[in-house]
Amino acid sequence: MSEQELKALRVRIDALDTKVLELISERARCAQEVARVKMASLAEGEVPVFYRPEREAQVLKRVMERNQGPLGNEEMARLFREIMSSCLALEQPLKVAYLGPEGTFTQAAAMKHFGHAVISKPMAAIDEVFREVAAGAVNFGVVPVENSTEGAVNHTLDSFLEHDMVICGEVELRIHHHLLVGENTKTDSISRIYSHAQSLAQCRKWLDAHYPNVERVAVSSNAEAAKRVKGEWNSAAIAGDMAAGLYGLTRLAEKIEDRPDNSTRFLMIGSQEVPPTGDDKTSIIVSMSNKPGALHELLVPFHDNGIDLTRIETRPSRSGKWTYVFFIDFVGHHRDPLIKGVLEKISQEAVALKVLGSYPKAVL
Ligand SMILES: C=C(O[C@@H]1C=C(C(=O)O)C=C[C@H]1O)C(=O)O
Numbered sequence: 001m002s003e004q005e006l007k008a009l010r011v012r013i014d015a016l017d018t019k020v021l022e023l024i025s026e027r028a029r030c031a032q033e034v035a036r037v038k039m040a041s042l043a044e045g046e047v048p049v050f051y052r053p054e055r056e057a058q059v060l061k062r063v064m065e066r067n068q069g070p071l072g073n074e075e076m077a078r079l080f081r082e083i084m085s086s087c088l089a090l091e092q093p094l095k096v097a098y099l100g101p102e103g104t105f106t107q108a109a110a111m112k113h114f115g116h117a118v119i120s121k122p123m124a125a126i127d128e129v130f131r132e133v134a135a136g137a138v139n140f141g142v143v144p145v146e147n148s149t150e151g152a153v154n155h156t157l158d159s160f161l162e163h164d165m166v167i168c169g170e171v172e173l174r175i176h177h178h179l180l181v182g183e184n185t186k187t188d189s190i191s192r193i194y195s196h197a198q199s200l201a202q203c204r205k206w207l208d209a210h211y212p213n214v215e216r217v218a219v220s221s222n223a224e225a226a227k228r229v230k231g232e233w234n235s236a237a238i239a240g241d242m243a244a245g246l247y248g249l250t251r252l253a254e255k256i257e258d259r260p261d262n263s264t265r266f267l268m269i270g271s272q273e274v275p276p277t278g279d280d281k282t283s284i285i286v287s288m289s290n291k292p293g294a295l296h297e298l299l300v301p302f303h304d305n306g307i308d309l310t311r312i313e314t315r316p317s318r319s320g321k322w323t324y325v326f327f328i329d330f331v332g333h334h335r336d337p338l339i340k341g342v343l344e345k346i347s348q349e350a351v352a353l354k355v356l357g358s359y360p361k362a363v364l
Pocket residue numbers: 030031034050051052053055056059083084085087088091
């Protein structure tokens with residue numbers, strides 16, 4: 001390519017950037033107008049709700065549907081995710097608590113869902129995320145709920161039994177683990193590997209093959225593992241990109257998870273009910289009396305109405321020995337007439353039924 005051609009292309013890019021800049025600013029001014037309209041239509045004493053997850057899901061979907069390339073749909077949606085995040089921050093920056101410390105996959109999930117223009121607050125435990133939301137100290141909380149290799153995150157399920165929370169959204173994240181060391185660690189002298197128990201389990205086969213005799217130490221999070229090894233001589237951590245970058249660690253081995261499709265699903269919890277978008281999911285907790293056929297009775301209304309169950313999980317109810325609750329996710333919104341009918345049927349048979357929330361299916 002000649003210098004001349006390159007120069008001409010750069011002039012074109014500069015001109016386009018000027019246009020993009022003007023358009024983004026115009027969009028941001030529109031969002032400010034939306035905020036003004038939202039404020040003006042408030043009833044007395046009513047608290048304004050600026051963040052609208054159902055609207056954001058529609059915006060992202062529309063972008064993906066109209067995208068003609070060459071950028072991929074996900075890539076384009078990611079860019080718009082950040083633009084929306086900044087526009088919303090002009091209306092009111094969201095406060096989001098997540099399972100910390102800084103550098104966890106949960107933080108990455110929070111950024112993927114809300115974008116980077118939020119005020120984020122790391123919490124030391126899942127239960128603390130719930131408490132922070134319940135106390136009104138933040139608008140939303142982000143917690144892991146299930147992993148494709150290791151299954152349910154029981155702390156999260158149990159926290160739903162203890163707190164009244166509304167699920168406002170979900171996000172899925174591909175989880176890649178790396179073996180990380182600090183600058184003083186000699187690779188042949190590793191005697192200990194730290195990580196969260198879930199991550200150690202997700203890399204079990206790799207560890208058995210490569211470090212069969214090294215002690216595996218479970219700590220409270222991957223980020224905590226990364227933080228520890230920074231100052232230690234003979235230890236390594238298993239953690240992801242964010243933690244590696246944050247603590248300046250070296251990758252001895254990359255993508256060491258046993259299953260290449262290893263993914264974790266996270267939930268956004270808050271107090272705001274989300275209206276239907278036409279492509280939603282609902283999560284419920286049901287407890288049935290302990291009699292033969294109870295689970296069958298619970299599932300029949302879903303089957304009869306052709307409703308797609310995406311997950312069912314059982315946990316001890318904590319209110320009696322050998323009694324259980326079912327966590328069920330399915331496709332549809334609790335305001336859809338069909339779903340309403342199903343929930344009414346179930347509540348006739350159930351000891352208790354709680355709708356945890358209906359929310360847009362993960363777009364990104
Ligand atoms: C602009 C709005 O407010 C927020 C910002 C949005 C955006 O930038 O597109 C979308 C939904 C809201 O979270 C709106 O409600 O339309």
